[in-house]
Amino acid sequence: MERATERLRTGLKRFSRRWAWLAGVLLVGCSSAVLLYSNEKSAPQPRPVAAPLTSAAPKAPEQPLELSQFAPYLAEARFEKVRAALEADDVRVAATELDSAAQPASHGEREGLSLWRGLSWERAGEATRALAACEECLREAGKLADYAALCVARNLLASGKAKPAYDLLATRVVPAPLQAERQLVLAQAAGVSGARAEALVALEESFKLSSEGAPRAASGLKLVEALLAGQPSAGEARRAIVVVRQVAPALVTRDAESARAASLEQKALLALPESERQAFVGKPPELALAEIRALVDARKHEQAEQAAVALLQSLGEHARLEDRCEARLLRAKALAGARRYRAAVDALADARGGCDGDAERGARVWFSSGRYAGQDSQYAEAIGYYAEVERRFRQNSLADDARFQAAVAHEELGAQARATELLLSLPDDYPRGDMAADGLFRLALRQMERGNWNDALGLLERAVTWLGDNDRARGFELAQRERHFRARAWLMLGERERALAEFEQIVKAQPLGYYMLTAYSWLQRLAPERAEAALAQAGEDAAQQPFRIAKRPAFAEPGFDRMLELLRIGEIEAALRELSELGLIREGTGSEILWAVAGLYEQAGFSKYSNSLTRRRLGEVTSRWPNGAWLRPWQIAFPRPYFELVTREAGKSAVDPALVYAVMREESAFDPEVVSAANAYGLMQLILPTARSVAKEVGIHVTAASLKRPRVNIALGCRELSRLGRRFEQNPLLAVPAYNAGPGSAQRWLRERPSLDFDLWVERIPYLETRRYTKRVLSSRAIYAFLYEPEARGTRLLLPEKVSAPAP
Numbered sequence: 006m007e008r009a010t011e012r013l014r015t016g017l018k019r020f021s022r023r024w025a026w027l028a029g030v031l032l033v034g035c036s037s038a039v040l041l042y043s044n045e046k047s048a049p050q051p052r053p054v055a056a057p058l059t060s061a062a063p064k065a066p067e068q069p070l071e072l073s074q075f076a077p078y079l080a081e082a083r084f085e086k087v088r089a090a091l092e093a094d095d096v097r098v099a100a101t102e103l104d105s106a107a108q109p110a111s112h113g114e115r116e117g118l119s120l121w122r123g124l125s126w127e128r129a130g131e132a133t134r135a136l137a138a139c140e141e142c143l144r145e146a147g148k149l150a151d152y153a154a155l156c157v158a159r160n161l162l163a164s165g166k167a168k169p170a171y172d173l174l175a176t177r178v179v180p181a182p183l184q185a186e187r188q189l190v191l192a193q194a195a196g197v198s199g200a201r202a203e204a205l206v207a208l209e210e211s212f213k214l215s216s217e218g219a220p221r222a223a224s225g226l227k228l229v230e231a232l233l234a235g236q237p238s239a240g241e242a243r244r245a246i247v248v249v250r251q252v253a254p255a256l257v258t259r260d261a262e263s264a265r266a267a268s269l270e271q272k273a274l275l276a277l278p279e280s281e282r283q284a285f286v287g288k289p290p291e292l293a294l295a296e297i298r299a300l301v302d303a304r305k306h307e308q309a310e311q312a313a314v315a316l317l318q319s320l321g322e323h324a325r326l327e328d329r330c331e332a333r334l335l336r337a338k339a340l341a342g343a344r345r346y347r348a349a350v351d352a353l354a355d356a357r358g359g360c361d362g363d364a365e366r367g368a369r370v371w372f373s374s375g376r377y378a379g380q381d382s383q384y385a386e387a388i389g390y391y392a393e394v395e396r397r398f399r400q401n402s403l404a405d406d407a408r409f410q411a412a413v414a415h416e417e418l419g420a421q422a423r424a425t426e427l428l429l430s431l432p433d434d435y436p437r438g439d440m441a442a443d444g445l446f447r448l449a450l451r452q453m454e455r456g457n458w459n460d461a462l463g464l465l466e467r468a469v470t471w472l473g474d475n476d477r478a479r480g481f482e483l484a485q486r487e488r489h490f491r492a493r494a495w496l497m498l499g500e501r502e503r504a505l506a507e508f509e510q511i512v513k514a515q516p517l518g519y520y521m522l523t524a525y526s527w528l529q530r531l532a533p534e535r536a537e538a539a540l541a542q543a544g545e546d547a548a549q550q551p552f553r554i555a556k557r558p559a560f561a562e563p564g565f566d567r568m569l570e571l572l573r574i575g576e577i578e579a580a581l582r583e584l585s586e587l588g589l590i591r592e593g594t595g596s597e598i599l600w601a602v603a604g605l606y607e608q609a610g611f612s613k614y615s616n617s618l619t620r621r622r623l624g625e626v627t628s629r630w631p632n633g634a635w636l637r638p639w640q641i642a643f644p645r646p647y648f649e650l651v652t653r654e655a656g657k658s659a660v661d662p663a664l665v666y667a668v669m670r671e672e673s674a675f676d677p678e679v680v681s682a683a684n685a686y687g688l689m690q691l692i693l694p695t696a697r698s699v700a701k702e703v704g705i706h707v708t709a710a711s712l713k714r715p716r717v718n719i720a721l722g723c724r725e726l727s728r729l730g731r732r733f734e735q736n737p738l739l740a741v742p743a744y745n746a747g748p749g750s751a752q753r754w755l756r757e758r759p760s761l762d763f764d765l766w767v768e769r770i771p772y773l774e775t776r777r778y779t780k781r782v783l784s785s786r787a788i789y790a791f792l793y794e795p796e797a798r799g800t801r802l803l804l805p806e807k808v809s810a811p812a813p
Contacts, residue, residue, distance in 0.1 A: 076608075077573050078121070100125035100134070116145040116153075121574040123156045132163035148567050151179040152579070158190050167197035180564065182582035185214035189221075192228060201232045205244035212251040222252035223262055229269055233276075242276035245269065246285055254295040258303040287319050290328040297335045301342065304682045309339035330360035334369055337377065346381035350374055357390075361397060368398040372407055375414075384414040405431060405438030412444065432471045442468045446487060450768055453490065454761070462494040477515065477624065482780035485511045485520035489764070492524065496531075505532055512539040513546070516630045517788045517802075519780040523764045526804045540630075548633035559587045572605060600625070603641050612644035612675045620674065631792055643788050646675050647688075647715050654720045658727035663794065663801060665689075665723055667785035668744060671778065677715050686712035689722030699724045735809050736763075741782045746775040759809055766808040 079088055083106045090099035103125050107118040123139035126132075139156035142149060154177055161170035171194035179187050188211035195204035208225055215221075229245050237245065249270045256262040274282055288296075293316045300309035313336035320329055333356040340349035353374050361367040375390035391414070394407035408427055415424035428444035435441060445468040452461035468487040469476075477484045492507035508531075511524035528536040559565055564583045571580040584602060600619065607615035619642045631639035645651070645666060655662040672690035673679045685692050691699075691712055699721045700707045711717045729740035732748055733755075743751035750772070758766055770776040783804065790801030 077575060078118070079575060096125065097129040097131075100129045100131070116142055116147040116149050117570050117574050119145065120149050120153055120156065123153070123160075124574075124576070127156060127160060127163075132160040136160040136164065148563065149570055151177070151183055152567075152571075152576075154179070155183060155186055155190060158194070162190065162194055162197065167194045170194045171198065180567070180583075180586070182564070182579070182586045185211050188214065189225070196228060196232050201235075201237065201241050202244065204228070204232055205241055205248060209244055209248050209251065212248060219255045219259060219262075222255035223259075225252050226256065226262060226266055226269065230265070233269060233272055237273065237276045239277055239281065242273040243281075243285075245273040249273070250289070250292050253292065254299050257296040257299045258305060288316075290316065290320065290324065290332075293319075294328065294331055294335065297332070297339075301335060301339050302682065304342060306339045306343040310336055310343070313339060326360065327363050327366060330356055330363050330366040330370065333360070334366060334373060337373055341373075341377050341380065346377045347383075349377040350381065350383075350386075353377075357393075364398060364401065368394055368401040368403045371397065372403045372410075375407065375410060379410065379414055379417075382417075384417045387411075387414045402438075405435035405440040408435065409440040409444055412447075432467065441471050442487060445471070446490075449487075449490065450765070453494070453765060454769065458494045458497040462491065462498065465491040465494060477628065481515075481518040481623070481627070481784045482777045484518055485515045485524070489520040489524050493527070493764070496527070501531075505535060509535060509539045512536070513543045516543065516547075516627055517784060517791060518627070519784045522783065522787055522802055522804050525802050526806070529803060530806065543630045544632040547630040547635045550629060551634045557589075559589055562587055569605075577606075600638055600641065604637070607641045607644050612646040615641055615644060616670065616674050631788075636792070639788070640792055643670065643785065643792060644675070645789070645793065647719060650715060650719050651723075654723040657720075658723040660723050660726045660730065661786065661790075661801075663786045663789035663797075664726065664741075664782075665719070666789045667782045668722065668726065668741075669719075670785055671782050677718065678713050680709075680713075684709075687718035688715055689718055689725075691718060691721055691725070695725060696721050699728065736805055738783065738805065739808075742767075742770055742775050742779045745778045746770075746772055750775075755808065761808050763805045763808050 078084055079091075084103070086102040087099050087106055090096075090102055100122065103118075103122050107114075107122060110118045119138050119142035123135045123137075123142060126135035126138060136157060139153045139160065142153035143157055145153075154173060158170040158173050161167075161173070171191060174187055174191055174194075177187070188207045192204045192207035192211060195201075195207060208228060212222075212225060225248060229248055232241070233245055249266050253263070253266050253270075256266055274285055277285065293312065297309050297312045297316065300306075300312060313332050316332045317329070317336070320332070333353055337349040337352045340346075340352055353370055356370040357374060360370045371390050371394045375387040375394070378384075378387035378390060388411050391407040391411035394401070395404050398404055408431055412424040412427035415421070415427065425448060428448050431438065431444040432441040445464045449461040449464035449468070452458070452464070465487050469491060472487065476488070479486075488507060488511055492504045492511070495501075495507065496504035505528060508524040508528040512521055512528065515521040525536055525540075528539065564587050568580045568583040568587075571577075571583065589602060600622075603615040603618040606612075606618065619638075623642055626635060626638040626642060629635045643666075651662055651665050651669075655665050669675060669688050672685075673688045675688065677688050679690075680686055681690060683692065686696075686709055693707065693709060693712070696707045696712055702724070705717070705721070707717070707721070712721075726740055726744065729743045729748060730737035733739035733743065733751070739751050739755065742754075754766075754770060758769060761769070767776065767779055770779060787801050790797045794801070
């Protein structure tokens, strides 16, 4: 919760100039209920002060919950100075201004505003003022009472009143999302009071419930350090070891804190009787594996490899097979991450065959051996490993991948006939796999590039038949691929009408997907009136189908009410915990809930959360064109945070704002603080050398910290896009693959295929990541233009015919 102010600050720009209401009604009655979206927008209006929006336990459940009137307090004019202070990252001034702006408060507002004031003063380090405000909220005895109780307890503790803090929470039953925090405060209060054993028990329970990443783990480690300052008993030492091991994986990439954790564990071990010490010597395999995974994910490859070797040496002959195999796989992955591919293959030598008893890991061992051998250019060796995957693990999901990769390795060896044989056999041998269409398309692409359109057509026909109704599920960068190139083949073979009809169907079937753009571009060049008619018909069809979100029982739960109130005061992380406890944001949950909640977040200006909630479920709205009631959910999925900043910087750099948003959405999902494993920072994921090169032109000093500030990151990202666009003057859209893979790579690919059709050129980008990135960004660019710049739709939907031709 301590970081909520920082996260809140990033969304405030939206509130200073415009406000988009979520037009709809969520019915929570006993009968059917729907949430209806419309595309109407209006300026923000003052929130009614006579009555609260919701109640924790409505007496008349048949009454609707009017989400169309939901608005966070920071959207209101009376909190303008609070917004300004938060934008300046001055939490003390923000708290002071909030005290003034929040008075007087209506009965329905008092609870939320009191908690907001209390949390604001707590972040400003003013425990006395925080305590007074949170006590005021607690006296309201409303839906946020448990949050207020925790705030009171924390600030009592900060004021040196550990016993009252402990007494307040000791017997209080709090909702599940608050239980971990309650245990942590109890641990701190017990520790201050000298009850070390009780403090360690509570701390252990807190981390069982939720670790919440490195900051919370570091806080727990600090408390353990304080509790071990004296002479701990054997029982206290045992508890301390358990807690340290709970937090260790989250801290393993932080060298100093990881060393502190190891030192504390050693101190606790020495406090045990010698007879008990041996039972705790060495890390449990599951802990060691968790730490190695964290190191691999953080690209600390050398440390990960050393840790994996140490674990393998410590595992006895009676160790679990899955632990030994997982350790070997992680060691090999660390070596491969350091580009030591030969060493990675050799590291799996004992595992090949030795892990077959664990079918899942056994298949991964053989497949990874093939992949690393191929990366080492040992293609014949790789083929042998891939063959073993098929022979030993025919039913494993990696078997058809192994067949495909073996074909690629044969191509590298010049054995084209064998590669063709393997790829052609995929649909028959693996009818339930997911590689058959890729295999057939790979063969077709080779024929198309050579101009053998008749041969390509047969392969594409087979792929379209094999895909059937599953095509759309492949997403924006793959859906309709085979159908598009089948239409291209028909066109090249003289079947013009058949090709045009197919292009029309693709335009209607895949709104604003990458292959819709390629199909529309060809249709526009050949028959512009039919292209426009296809767009118009698709829009009319969408307008006739209302977008509805059905009732869910969770809407009537007290946790949903708490979520709304937390969202209103900007406590985003707390709101997410409430949603998680209700089961509303886990994978596989009902799409209607996710879209309703995403609408609230987007409305509140927190595009990072709205985007993350809907990112994997785009197909649930993108099967219809953004028209009528379908416009609003599209805007939720493709928001425009930092609008004024993007508009200004894009204008300065002469780049398309739609392209800036497309890159930002793809790179960071609008999280200004994200840092990639490759140390790329912020909204547009700039690495320091690139950022400094761009910043040097305008005399800006750049640091890792400054790249997390939207103002700096967006300005430099726009300039980099502009620089890349100038470098590819004949086709500025090549700035997209260049942004991902580097301008040198894009220039090399252009030299290799200087006059290829643009759609074929994109398919021949050799890096899978860059190929898919290019398609997604071009699609998102078109979507942003279509949603927000109607006057530019005609040009933004068009892709060039030739790679060397000027872009639209």
